[in-house]
Amino acid sequence: MVNIVFKFFIAISCLLIFRGLLAEPLLDGADFDYGEYLSGQCLTCHQSSSDEGIPAINGAEALYIAKKLILYKNKELENEVMQLVASALDKEQIASLAIYFNSLEK
Amino acid sequence: MHNLSRRSFVSFALASTSLLAMPAISTGSARPKVVVVGGGAGGATAARYIAKDSKGAIDVTLIEASKHYYTCFYSNLYLGGFRDYDSIGHSYDNLSANHGVNVVHDWAISVDSSARKVRLGSGANVSYDRLVLSPGIDIKYDSIDGYSVEAQTKMPHAWKSGTQVKVLRDQVLNMPKGGTFAMVPPPNPYRCPPGPYERISMVAHILKEKNPTAKIVVIDPKNKFSKQGLFMAGWEKHYPGMVEWIDNDTHGGIKNVNPETMEIETDLDTFKADVACVVPAQRAGAIAMNAGVTDGDWSPIVPASMQTKADGNIYVLGDASVASAMPKSGFSANSQAKVAANHIRGELTDSRVFPAKFSNTCWSLVATNDGIKVGANYKAGEEKIEVVDKFVSKTDEGNAKRKKTYEESIGWYNGITTDMFS
Numbered sequence: 001m002v003n004i005v006f007k008f009f010i011a012i013s014c015l016l017i018f019r020g021l022l023a024e025p026l027l028d029g030a031d032f033d034y035g036e037y038l039s040g041q042c043l044t045c046h047q048s049s050s051d052e053g054i055p056a057i058n059g060a061e062a063l064y065i066a067k068k069l070i071l072y073k074n075k076e077l078e079n080e081v082m083q084l085v086a087s088a089l090d091k092e093q094i095a096s097l098a099i100y101f102n103s104l105e106k
Numbered sequence: 107m108h109n110l111s112r113r114s115f116v117s118f119a120l121a122s123t124s125l126l127a128m129p130a131i132s133t134g135s136a137r138p139k140v141v142v143v144g145g146g147a148g149g150a151t152a153a154r155y156i157a158k159d160s161k162g163a164i165d166v167t168l169i170e171a172s173k174h175y176y177t178c179f180y181s182n183l184y185l186g187g188f189r190d191y192d193s194i195g196h197s198y199d200n201l202s203a204n205h206g207v208n209v210v211h212d213w214a215i216s217v218d219s220s221a222r223k224v225r226l227g228s229g230a231n232v233s234y235d236r237l238v239l240s241p242g243i244d245i246k247y248d249s250i251d252g253y254s255v256e257a258q259t260k261m262p263h264a265w266k267s268g269t270q271v272k273v274l275r276d277q278v279l280n281m282p283k284g285g286t287f288a289m290v291p292p293p294n295p296y297r298c299p300p301g302p303y304e305r306i307s308m309v310a311h312i313l314k315e316k317n318p319t320a321k322i323v324v325i326d327p328k329n330k331f332s333k334q335g336l337f338m339a340g341w342e343k344h345y346p347g348m349v350e351w352i353d354n355d356t357h358g359g360i361k362n363v364n365p366e367t368m369e370i371e372t373d374l375d376t377f378k379a380d381v382a383c384v385v386p387a388q389r390a391g392a393i394a395m396n397a398g399v400t401d402g403d404w405s406p407i408v409p410a411s412m413q414t415k416a417d418g419n420i421y422v423l424g425d426a427s428v429a430s431a432m433p434k435s436g437f438s439a440n441s442q443a444k445v446a447a448n449h450i451r452g453e454l455t456d457s458r459v460f461p462a463k464f465s466n467t468c469w470s471l472v473a474t475n476d477g478i479k480v481g482a483n484y485k486a487g488e489e490k491i492e493v494v495d496k497f498v499s500k501t502d503e504g505n506a507k508r509k510k511t512y513e514e515s516i517g518w519y520n521g522i523t524t525d526m527f528s
């Protein structure tokens with residue numbers, strides 16, 4: 001009995017954590033296809049594997065990408081090119097890019 | 107033809123028939139057909155994205171005259187000794203191997219837009235549902251009195267992909283001690299607005315080390331130029347007293363050049379050079395003219411899609427287009443190619459079409475580890491591509507920042523060439 005209650009508790013916690021991730025507000029409205037289209041702009045400079053001069057972003061955590069883009073958008077991170085790119089992205093576009101790059105192989 | 111041996115004639119004939127058969131084969135597969143003319147910054151990107159993103163649903167043929175593409179971007183760094191020549195050459199092999207693009211190395215001679223066919227140098231016709239033209243520029247040889255195709259070995263423009271930049275480098279390296287290098291930049295609009303001034307910086311970089319008493323004179327048909335304050339401050343800092351820039355108002359206009367005497371005559375004076383780089387005015391590559399999609403020297407486009415205003419089945423990308431606020435750069439051509447690729451896929455396979463988004467950044471190298479940049483975001487207005495926001499490097503930045511900007515440009519070069527050819 002104790003065992004069943006424990007398993008139930010674990011199951012509920014997992015579900016909540018999972019839901020919490022999905023409901024991560026920064027990734028709300030993410031649209032994979034849109035992300036794929038928008039990624040074209042990033043891939044002019046970001047390579048898939050090399051970090052020489054410009055970091056590789058393929059396979060990076062979605063939340064990490066979204067947060068970075070927001071910091072550039074708010075000009076809290078330096079780099080004119082990235083500030084410019086991020087300033088032209090809305091919330092949905094940032095979320096879409098984040099999940100798209102996360103899906104790519106490192 | 108009389109010079110062809112029987113054997114080469116047979117293989118020529120075979121090659122032609124296989125090309126002639128090609129459209130029939132693709133019609134059989136009933137896939138929509140896209141033909142891309144020009145495998146440079148715009149065309150290679152467009153062919154790759156259409157093939158890659160449509161996952162084989164679209165039959166993509168890329169027609170490119172050369173077997174290898176030597177980028178004009180970074181050719182100035184080759185000139186200055188920062189890159190070797192091989193490092194700026196790229197092959198088309200991956201486009202066919204990885205994405206199934208049918209790469210045909212030939213010249214597109216003419217376009218029959220009513221029959222939707224492109225005629226090749228071999229005589230074959232390739233039919234299309236959508237045609238993308240990204241032929242880059244042609245040089246207007248007659249825009250400067252005395253300049254000509256023959257003159258280009260004596261006074262190279264080195265403004266198109268290819269080996270002229272090697273000729274120019276050899277000439278600079280062999281210039282007499284204390285000699286004069288003259289540069290005649292092109293009038294607006296032209297490919298790569300900061301390019302002539304980056305070139306001057308790279309020549310100065312060589313001369314400072316190998317020929318420090320030499321002089322550089324710039325006889326400009328313009329009164330101002332891209333990143334002017336940054337370049338001029340850089341010249342003063344790294345090459346003090348070496349570069350003299352003379353604007354159009356001061357010299358009163360370039361009257362003619364003489365490749366025999368190496369003279370450049372202006373209203374004000376006649377300049378004698380030991381080495382001269384003369385870059386004439388430019389226009390869209392001939393095939394765009396032939397396709398009937400130009401107005402004057404360039405092709406007007408619909409900003410939302412890069413379709414030409416003249417013919418909705420024909421798209422023009424890169425230098426050949428009138429992209430209004432966007433400069434004629436490799437970055438711009440690559441950016442426009444993605445907008446066109448998305449639109450073409452939508453038209454031919456009903457995939458989703460997203461709003462056009464354009465961007466550009468041009469990095470230039472002024473001296474070792476002294477990189478500068480200018481960039482902007484653009485949107486598709488009704489009539490024109492319009493600037494949304496922009497930036498430019500500052501004159502008072504520290505050395506560390508300039509070094510980082512240069513390193514960033516190396517990342518960009520690797521990124522864009524991967525984005526075109528991988």
Ligand SMILES: Cc1cc2nc3c(=O)[nH]c(=O)nc-3n(C[C@H](O)[C@H](O)[C@H](O)COP(=O)(O)OP(=O)(O)OC[C@H]3O[C@@H](n4cnc5c(N)ncnc54)[C@H](O)[C@@H]3O)c2cc1C
Nearest residue numbers: 144146147148171178179214241242298424425435436437
């Ligand atoms: C010195 C210099 C420095 C530069 N530096 C930079 C830089 O740092 N950053 C940057 O973004 N841009 C730079 N540029 C500009 C950049 O090179 C061009 O803007 C860019 O290449 C334009 O791309 P495109 O597709 O329009 O034409 P191109 O890249 O020129 O491609 C055209 C291709 O079409 C082929 N072609 C043409 N006609 C036909 C035909 N009829 N049949 C078959 N093939 C054909 C040609 O062989 C060529 O390969 C520089 C240019 C120069 C000259």
